[in-house]
Amino acid sequence: MSSCTFDLPHYRVLLDAAKEGGYAFAFFDHEPRPGDLFLRHDVDLSLEAALTLAELESEEEAPATYFLMTQSTFYNLAAPPGEAAVERLRALGHRVGLHAVWPRAELDERFDPVVAWHNPDPPYMSESIDGADNVMSPRFFARDRYRSDSNQHWRSGCPHEALARGDFEWLQLLTHPEIWVYDGTTMRQTMESMLAAERELRWRQLAEDRIDLS
Ligand SMILES: [Zn+2]
């Protein structure tokens, strides 16, 4: 469907469709109930993209759970921008879970007790975790109640029409903020856009770090 683009206007369409279908935005803190929509974001690459999407969702009164990494190759949650991102996400009414890298699921005060594994392998993907909920455990995961935008591709189609019709008893909807925030009709193009934006960000960070740019 050419109208189902991966951009912020279509993300709003998804949220509006969910409202039209009568869904309620839910957090991973209870057994799924009919009509629950669990908005899940795995933040793989960009805290800036996460914050952009979080602001939009706040405007739309659509709270989500953001899964952030402590072992990311791409961002540092312990640096001031990382700390500010956690604070801003919570101020906007979102929850923050851990996007963990196997086998470490070490939760601290930054996180709600909920974990999503990054690029999980089948043997542990659905296994229970001590002291935390696993979003892919049978409690929260069923094949027909789960949609994901992985690598800018919906395996079972964009769910906006099915949401508007109320087809899902409940749904876990996994989206990656980078895919929606940065322009591009392929993952490759979207990554080009992200890298162009990050080049600008890096220049500002260099100036803030008192690097001589004269
Ligand atoms: Zn769509």
Ligand SMILES: [Zn+2]
């Ligand atoms: Zn991930």
